[in-house]
Amino acid sequence: MKKQLVTLFFTGVLLQLAYGQGAGKALRFDGNDYVRVNNSATIQLGNELTISCWVYFPDVASGTGQVILRKWISSDGGWGSYTIYRNPGNALACNVQNQTLGSYPGWTTTAGLAAGQWHHIAFVYRRNAFNSTDGIIYANGIPMATTFDPSPGGYPSNFSIEYNTRELYMGRPPTAFGAYYTGILDEMQLWNRALTQEEIRHKMCERQPAGQSSLQAYWRMDEGTDDTCPGGQDVCDASGKGNHGVKF
Numbered sequence: 243m244k245k246q247l248v249t250l251f252f253t254g255v256l257l258q259l260a261y262g263q264g265a266g267k268a269l270r271f272d273g274n275d276y277v278r279v280n281n282s283a284t285i286q287l288g289n290e291l292t293i294s295c296w297v298y299f300p301d302v303a304s305g306t307g308q309v310i311l312r313k314w315i316s317s318d319g320g321w322g323s324y325t326i327y328r329n330p331g332n333a334l335a336c337n338v339q340n341q342t343l344g345s346y347p348g349w350t351t352t353a354g355l356a357a358g359q360w361h362h363i364a365f366v367y368r369r370n371a372f373n374s375t376d377g378i379i380y381a382n383g384i385p386m387a388t389t390f391d392p393s394p395g396g397y398p399s400n401f402s403i404e405y406n407t408r409e410l411y412m413g414r415p416p417t418a419f420g421a422y423y424t425g426i427l428d429e430m431q432l433w434n435r436a437l438t439q440e441e442i443r444h445k446m447c448e449r450q451p452a453g454q455s456s457l458q459a460y461w462r463m464d465e466g467t468d469d470t471c472p473g474g475q476d477v478c479d480a481s482g483k484g485n486h487g488v489k490f
């Protein structure tokens with residue numbers, strides 16, 4: 243896995259990010275590497291969450307969906323509390339799961355993201371109506387059109403995201419399906435509440451301060467090849483919650 247210095251250039255509202263932060267580092271995944279974050283109570287986000295990051299897809303994906311981020315439930319990763327995929331055509335797919343109920347409601351964008359460009363993506367979930375309105379996928383601060391799959395197990399009114407002590411992975415697929423992620427990630431954030439569209443558009447253009455009660459993990463991915471976090475880990479959590487990751 244390599245660190246890559248990336249200069250960001252945007253237009254319109256996104257120009258605020260380039261102007262405010264200038265050049266910065268990001269983490270490149272080559273399709274055979276990943277980041278592991280050990281379980282903690284803070285990355286068990288409950289039934290209301292927001293996952294956001296900047297992504298750069300070098301090409302138009304084909305074949306099996308690539309795992310951007312997944313919090314595992316089962317030992318082989320076949321079940322995951324929450325997941326974001328890069329699907330064929332650069333569509334985004336997100337789901338939440340309960341292995342005990344056999345339920346995994348998911349949302350998939352009907353259009354893909356352009357290759358060779360930076361995009362800010364966010365998945366917002368709030369258990370509420372137990373239908374398609376519970377999940378929203380944003381790209382560059384704008385809600386994307388999605389299809390909803392309640393899964394063969396349905397999306398029952400007793401659904402709750404299942405959590406246990408399994409790890410969280412960036413870039414790594416389950417043992418039996420999926421593919422390693424190929425592309426670049428930056429500014430990955432986990433929140434234990436559903437951010438509004440206004441909040442997403444505001445926060446994607448600024449660095450987040452540590453110590454925010456609802457910000458559970460914040461991987462800025464600005465470390466150099468020889469930098470380490472406390473405990474010798476090398477993908478540092480800037481939220482103040484201590485969810486540092488290790489590159490493999």
